[in-house]
Amino acid sequence: MPQRRISANLMEPIMPPVSDLIAQSAARSCVVHRKIAGAISRTPVIASRLPMAEGTRLFYKTENFQHTGSFKLRGANAKLTTVPLDRPVITASSGNHGIACSRAAQTTGHDLIVVLPETVVAKKRKTIEGFGTKVVIHGSDASFSERHAQALAEAEGYTYISPYNDAEVIAGQGTAALELLDQIEGIDTVFISMGGGGLISGMGSVIKEFSPQTRVIGVSAANSCALAASIKAGKIVETDHLDTLADGVAGGVDEGSLTLPMASAVIDEIVYCDEEQIAAALKVLAWEENMLVEGAAALALAAYLAEPQKYAGQTSAVLLCGGNYEVDQLRGII
Numbered sequence: 646m647p648q649r650r651i652s653a654n655l656m657e658p659i660m661p662p663v664s665d666l667i668a669q670s671a672a673r674s675c676v677v678h679r680k681i682a683g684a685i686s687r688t689p690v691i692a693s694r695l696p697m698a699e700g701t702r703l704f705y706k707t708e709n710f711q712h713t714g715s716f717k718l719r720g721a722n723a724k725l726t727t728v729p730l731d732r733p734v735i736t737a738s739s740g741n742h743g744i745a746c747s748r749a750a751q752t753t754g755h756d757l758i759v760v761l762p763e764t765v766v767a768k769k770r771k772t773i774e775g776f777g778t779k780v781v782i783h784g785s786d787a788s789f790s791e792r793h794a795q796a797l798a799e800a801e802g803y804t805y806i807s808p809y810n811d812a813e814v815i816a817g818q819g820t821a822a823l824e825l826l827d828q829i830e831g832i833d834t835v836f837i838s839m840g841g842g843g844l845i846s847g848m849g850s851v852i853k854e855f856s857p858q859t860r861v862i863g864v865s866a867a868n869s870c871a872l873a874a875s876i877k878a879g880k881i882v883e884t885d886h887l888d889t890l891a892d893g894v895a896g897g898v899d900e901g902s903l904t905l906p907m908a909s910a911v912i913d914e915i916v917y918c919d920e921e922q923i924a925a926a927l928k929v930l931a932w933e934e935n936m937l938v939e940g941a942a943a944l945a946l947a948a949y950l951a952e953p954q955k956y957a958g959q960t961s962a963v964l965l966c967g968g969n970y971e972v973d974q975l976r977g978i979i
Contacts, residue, residue, distance in 0.1 A: 649824025659797045663906045670907065671854035673812065674819030681722040681817065684752065686711050688821075690828040690962070702960040703949065706825045709938045709968030710897045715893070716821055716844060717745035717808075718965050724798025724806055725749045733758060735803040736796060737794035738767030739787040739840075739893055741967050742808040747776035758803065760794040762786050766892060766971045787841075787896030788871070809843030810902040819847030825962060826856050833959040834860045836945040838966050839915075840894030842872045848912025848964065862913040864948040866941075867919045869895040875907050890978070893941030893967055901921055916948040923947050925977050929977045930965075939970040 661667070680707070689709050691701035709717035726749075728734060732755040736746050743759035751758040759773055760781045774780055783793040798805035807814065807957065821844075826832070836854060837845045849861045865873035868887035875881050881900050889895055898905065918926075926943035929950065930936045942965040949956065949963055 650843045660906060663910045666907055667850045667853060667910055670816050670819060670850040672753040673816035674765065674823055674847060674851050677723045677816045678823050679822040680726065681773035682721065683852045690825065698957045700958045704829055704962045706821060706964045707960055708821060709942055713748050714967055714969040715741035715745065716818060717741040718748060719816035719820050720817035720843060721749040724811060724813040725753045725755055725812055728755065728804055730754055734806055735794050735798050735802045736806040736808060737787060737790040738808055739895060740765050741969055743773045744769060744856040747773050749797055751776060760790045761915045762790045764839060764892065769969055773881055776865055804867055807899065809841030809904055810899045812903065815843050815847040815903065818844045819851045822848035822851035831960055832856065832859050832936050832962050834862060834956060834961045836862045836864055836948050836963045838894050838941050838944045839863045839865045840896065841871050842908040843899055844966060845912065846907035850907065853902045853911050860913040861911050862948055863915045864945050865896055865915055865917050866891040866944055867917045870917060872908060877903055881905060890920055890940030891944040893939060894944065909927040917942055922951060926950055928979050937970060937975060938965050940967045942966045943967065
């Protein structure tokens, strides 16, 4: 975690200037990338097959092909390699972070507990339990699961790991951007789905430090948009969380989260997409691009498809954050 200054008047921790957070996170991503290189896949960048105007390029950074089926493995390895083995670790997840921590814990030797919401995709829960991880089901969405995990950590003396509000986790997610910038030259725009903000804060920090001309588009599910609403309000706000195909980005944001100031600083534009747009993007990825992904990954493409003419003549990249889909749900859409 970044060092925090103490206010002489209020005696409360004050977060460092956001520019420092961005620079520190980008630098930490460089260090972390070397440390976790053997535990993650350098996922491929694939050119889109969609017909486009001359000079227009669209690429996918395919974290759906990551070892655990999502980008979350990056942050999980980055964090768990810094945590002592003297007590159990507990985290909360809508699924993918729990899968990633479960795999990482097998390597590091940590005892792990994952708190999942009642709405967790069955396939994700089964995968987590397949690693031998203890699972606790609590709450109607990931924000309730996070609060329960935090309470259990305090009551039982566990080490709590946030799925997004952690400097090491954020830096780990940023390693995807280091690879992307190395894989494609001259990127004009990157589309990244927004949940708690760990991914867009980490990737955005790297992009703004090493390719400041590249625009970062944060894509929010209209049915669950806590981070987007908080950015607009300039503070953490509570929002309603309706069912969404992009279940991987559903839930709220911790009070005092690092991701609010970081995401606010690195995002150039926020785009909201509804369920019809997410479903349409899932179909495009399945039938036109030959890739089956989860809704949170299709969410990022949905923003590009909403206004493709806006990006004509440019080089765009879409971060496909995961591929851990529910078969029956996807079958009903595509």
